[in-house]
Amino acid sequence: MESKLKPLELVAIPVLLALLNLGNWANAVPQVPCYFIFGDSLSDNGNNNKLVTSAKVNYSPYGIDFPQRPTGRFSNGRTMHDFIVKLLGFEDYMPPFTESEGKNILNGVNYASGAAGIRDETGQHRGGRFPLTEQIKNHKTIISRITALMGNDSAAKSHLSRCIYSVQIGSNDYINNYFKPELYNTSQRYAPPEYATVLVQQLSDQLKTLYDSGARKFAVYGLGLIGCTPDARSVYGTEGAPCVVKLNEGATPFNERLKPLLDQLNRNLTDAKFTFLNPSGSAAGLVADSSCCQTGGGGGELCLPNSKPCDNRNQYVFWDGVHPSDAWNELVAKSAYGSEKPEEAQPFNIQKLALQ
Ligand SMILES: *[C@@H]1O[C@H](CO)[C@@H](O)[C@H](O)[C@H]1NC(C)=O
Ligand SMILES: *[C@@H]1O[C@H](CO)[C@@H](O)[C@H](O)[C@H]1NC(C)=O
Ligand SMILES: *[C@@H]1O[C@H](CO)[C@@H](O)[C@H](O)[C@H]1NC(C)=O
Numbered sequence: 001m002e003s004k005l006k007p008l009e010l011v012a013i014p015v016l017l018a019l020l021n022l023g024n025w026a027n028a029v030p031q032v033p034c035y036f037i038f039g040d041s042l043s044d045n046g047n048n049n050k051l052v053t054s055a056k057v058n059y060s061p062y063g064i065d066f067p068q069r070p071t072g073r074f075s076n077g078r079t080m081h082d083f084i085v086k087l088l089g090f091e092d093y094m095p096p097f098t099e100s101e102g103k104n105i106l107n108g109v110n111y112a113s114g115a116a117g118i119r120d121e122t123g124q125h126r127g128g129r130f131p132l133t134e135q136i137k138n139h140k141t142i143i144s145r146i147t148a149l150m151g152n153d154s155a156a157k158s159h160l161s162r163c164i165y166s167v168q169i170g171s172n173d174y175i176n177n178y179f180k181p182e183l184y185n186t187s188q189r190y191a192p193p194e195y196a197t198v199l200v201q202q203l204s205d206q207l208k209t210l211y212d213s214g215a216r217k218f219a220v221y222g223l224g225l226i227g228c229t230p231d232a233r234s235v236y237g238t239e240g241a242p243c244v245v246k247l248n249e250g251a252t253p254f255n256e257r258l259k260p261l262l263d264q265l266n267r268n269l270t271d272a273k274f275t276f277l278n279p280s281g282s283a284a285g286l287v288a289d290s291s292c293c294q295t296g297g298g299g300g301e302l303c304l305p306n307s308k309p310c311d312n313r314n315q316y317v318f319w320d321g322v323h324p325s326d327a328w329n330e331l332v333a334k335s336a337y338g339s340e341k342p343e344e345a346q347p348f349n350i351q352k353l354a355l356q
Helices: 002-024 082-088 102-107 132-150 153-161 171-178 192-212 230-236 246-266 324-336 348-356
Strands: 035-039 164-168 219-223 273-277 289-291 295-297 315-316
Touching: 035 132, 082 192, 082 324, 082 348, 102 230, 132 153, 132 192, 164 192, 164 348, 171 192, 171 246, 192 219, 219 246, 219 324, 219 348, 230 246, 230 289, 246 273, 273 348, 315 324, 324 348
Parallel strands: 035 164, 164 219, 219 273, 289 315
Antiparallel strands: none
């Protein structure tokens, strides 16, 4: 009798595996209907291209490993968000706000802008940019267009409440503001812990504005180790240490305040979910102390136009002086999407945020 079950089991196992794999099918329905991106050059995918600024990268060798070549992404290939949206099951990347048109805005839009900060003045010495306040205004424009496309206010509201809103910003408030005392007065006005408090308070107001516009699922990123980039190490010097201690110590209080803020927002705005992400990857075996391309472009930290980059690009953490490579972006995207470590994703990773 038992042996009769065997052929059935053999059929059942592949069918079960196929069902479990559904989420990976390119034409499957994405886990959330839309994904909106707010941030700086780590997320920008072309919004700065038409601005007068030294913080734009629509030139070779940027995009050398991207099908459309230079697009304005600050990478040799994809950004972290490009990887995350694929993991979520989207077929296409989110269009930059400045090039968004037609129905593709229903899946989400990327508002991020190189040199932008939480504070409006951040990055002004680099030229044009969309500070976070303006990115949120641009989102309101998109909301009106989505509402018009859907032809129904309540349907648009419901759609927007199920999207993920990704916010990764704050590095420029340090490297293109606080740590440039010859250009900005914030370091005279605030000690590092106070400055972090002021930044996180402003970010809190900005997140609440997004909430008031209908956002309910927030993925908010902490700051990385801004003192460990090849550019920071060469500009500030490290006295033999691996990183610029002053820069990292400036930014650490920001993360220490951001996490409790998101806990408070989760308690106060009970119909919304906020999660703190600080994804990491293992740099083991990768080159982490120098950039792959020849730097000197932009403010000194970007690749020189038309220079020849390294060949083994997937073995580098940093593509240019401050921005990570496609290979590193893939590692941190997988961590943000699926990590079970509370120091990397608290209380949810992106996969679980999508299910909330
Ligand atoms: C708007 O969409 C809702 C569902 O979200 C539906 O119940 C309602 O009938 C729609 N209204 C119009 C005018 O189409
Ligand atoms: C600091 O700089 C801002 C402009 O970025 C200016 O509005 C403000 O008055 C300055 N404050 C002080 C105390 O110098
Ligand atoms: C949450 O609510 C408490 C109590 O009303 C308030 O004191 C606190 O400022 C609120 N926090 C945020 C981030 O809105």
